[in-house]
Amino acid sequence: MGKYVELNASNFDETIKNGVVMVDFWAPWCGPCRMIAPVIDELANEYEGKATIAKVNTDEEQDIAIRFGIRSIPTILFFKDGQLVDQMIGAASKDVFKQKLDALLG
Amino acid sequence: MLDLAIVGGGPAGLTAGLYATRGGLKNVVMYEKGMPGGQITQSSEVENYPGVCKVVTGMELMECWPEQCMRFGLKHEMKEVKRVKKEKNFILELGNGETVKAKSVIVATGSTPKRAGFEGEDEFLGRGVSTCATCDGFFYKDKEVAVLGGGDTALEESLYLANICSKVYLIHRRDQFRAAPATVQRVKNNPKIEFILNAKVKKAYGNNMGLEGVIIDQQGKEIDLKVPGLFVFVGMNVNNSVLKQEDSSFLCEVNEWGEVIVDLKMRTNIPGLFAAGDIRVDASKQVVCAAADGATAALSAISFVRES
Ligand SMILES: Cc1cc2nc3c(=O)[nH]c(=O)nc-3n(C[C@H](O)[C@H](O)[C@H](O)COP(=O)(O)OP(=O)(O)OC[C@H]3O[C@@H](n4cnc5c(N)ncnc54)[C@H](O)[C@@H]3O)c2cc1C
Numbered sequence: 001m002g003k004y005v006e007l008n009a010s011n012f013d014e015t016i017k018n019g020v021v022m023v024d025f026w027a028p029w030c031g032p033c034r035m036i037a038p039v040i041d042e043l044a045n046e047y048e049g050k051a052t053i054a055k056v057n058t059d060e061e062q063d064i065a066i067r068f069g070i071r072s073i074p075t076i077l078f079f080k081d082g083q084l085v086d087q088m089i090g091a092a093s094k095d096v097f098k099q100k101l102d103a104l105l106g
Numbered sequence: 107m108l109d110l111a112i113v114g115g116g117p118a119g120l121t122a123g124l125y126a127t128r129g130g131l132k133n134v135v136m137y138e139k140g141m142p143g144g145q146i147t148q149s150s151e152v153e154n155y156p157g158v159c160k161v162v163t164g165m166e167l168m169e170c171w172p173e174q175c176m177r178f179g180l181k182h183e184m185k186e187v188k189r190v191k192k193e194k195n196f197i198l199e200l201g202n203g204e205t206v207k208a209k210s211v212i213v214a215t216g217s218t219p220k221r222a223g224f225e226g227e228d229e230f231l232g233r234g235v236s237t238c239a240t241c242d243g244f245f246y247k248d249k250e251v252a253v254l255g256g257g258d259t260a261l262e263e264s265l266y267l268a269n270i271c272s273k274v275y276l277i278h279r280r281d282q283f284r285a286a287p288a289t290v291q292r293v294k295n296n297p298k299i300e301f302i303l304n305a306k307v308k309k310a311y312g313n314n315m316g317l318e319g320v321i322i323d324q325q326g327k328e329i330d331l332k333v334p335g336l337f338v339f340v341g342m343n344v345n346n347s348v349l350k351q352e353d354s355s356f357l358c359e360v361n362e363w364g365e366v367i368v369d370l371k372m373r374t375n376i377p378g379l380f381a382a383g384d385i386r387v388d389a390s391k392q393v394v395c396a397a398a399d400g401a402t403a404a405l406s407a408i409s410f411v412r413e414s
């Protein structure tokens with residue numbers, strides 16, 4: 001079972017450095033974030049070995065949220081080899097996330 | 107083939123699933139994009155769902171619904187429905203390309219916040235313009251924000267934001283409020299909330315980091331309000347896209363706002379197709395009403411499946 005990576009100040013840059021990385025900025029009080037939580041779990045499982053699926057708890061990691069100018073959650077950022085290449089704001093279905101990931105994995 | 111497919115897992119869809127399975131339908135699947143619960147999980151407080159006597163958050167209110175509603179065999183599939191079609195039976199086209207057949211369908215896809223329509227709204231959506239105070243209020247801790255709207259949701263969420271933010275400007279196009287009198291009074295008594303009445307937002311402006319302020323038109327007078335956050339609560343649009351056919355007609359009758367026309371049994375004009383909750387015509391847009399619609403629609407679906 002693949003699992004998502006929980007990101008914090010000490011592992012963030014290291015994690016986004018290589019390959020395709022999807023980062024979900026969320027918080028426990030946010031309804032739409034909770035709604036997509038099981039979607040993120042499934043993606044982490046399906047993309048194991050292909051892409052990194054990660055989460056940032058904005059309640060605990062405010063500096064990372066500020067660094068990317070996050071003002072709305074869920075916000076999902078997509079990185080490729082450390083570069084921010086795409087982003088989405090708000091809840092979406094699994095197929096939408098998969099299309100983004102597949103496009104980046106090319 | 108499914109006896110019943112339910113599209114949407116908010117209060118209406120969940121309750122429909124509970125009643126359909128408890129009432130004896132065997133093959134019932136609820137399609138919901140993510141975790142069930144619906145839009146009420148965004149609400150900071152709910153005090154009008156009878157039987158739940160404490161004031162709770164929307165998330166707390168919905169906590170045990172999925173468990174209760176799936177106790178009698180309802181299955182949840184975490185998939186988006188793209189379209190519902192009708193041939194001999196109903197056909198659901200899913201987001202992943204699959205198709206599913208069903209004898210009957212309850213559409214309970216709910217609604218999404220309406221755009222107010224001012225310049226810059228889309229550009230700054232998610233970067234200062236928000237439709238969810240519980241989600242995004244935190245990013246404006248000790249800052250000044252504005253709220254646009256005059257209904258229950260706008261006023262309740264203003265009160266929530268006043269707990270977090272240093273000031274809340276409430277912009278409303280009239281000088282009277284549609285919200286419950288008790289809520290209006292609480293807002294008036296809150297020293298952190300300042301009214302800007304008979305006014306509308308003309309434009310949102312900012313830079314690449316996001317919103318910096320809004321230009322307000324108050325009966326011809328322009329006000330430049332420097333706020334990094336604007337929360338928009340100006341009503342809802344129904345999510346009826348699943349009913350749109352390839353030729354962009356609707357599968358069943360809808361009114362001028364796209365709301366699904368149903369009778370008191372939640373039946374549309376297409377036999378076997380039902381609608382429940384915010385999506386239907388004349389919906390009160392309340393959790394208790396959505397749940398009740400779901401129950402009614404399920405009972406109608408049971409009769410339909412038994413008779414056909
Ligand atoms: C901020 C806020 C505060 C509110 N406060 C109150 C309150 O205090 N009291 C009250 O009674 N009501 C309140 N409401 C209104 C209440 O939330 C709604 O009336 C109620 O949720 C409607 O239920 P529903 O099941 O019809 O639709 P929704 O709750 O909108 O649920 C629809 C579900 O369908 C899913 N869906 C949509 N399309 C598809 C698709 N194509 N495929 C799969 N799934 C799909 C969505 O993801 C969603 O989960 C509030 C609403 C908001 C936004």
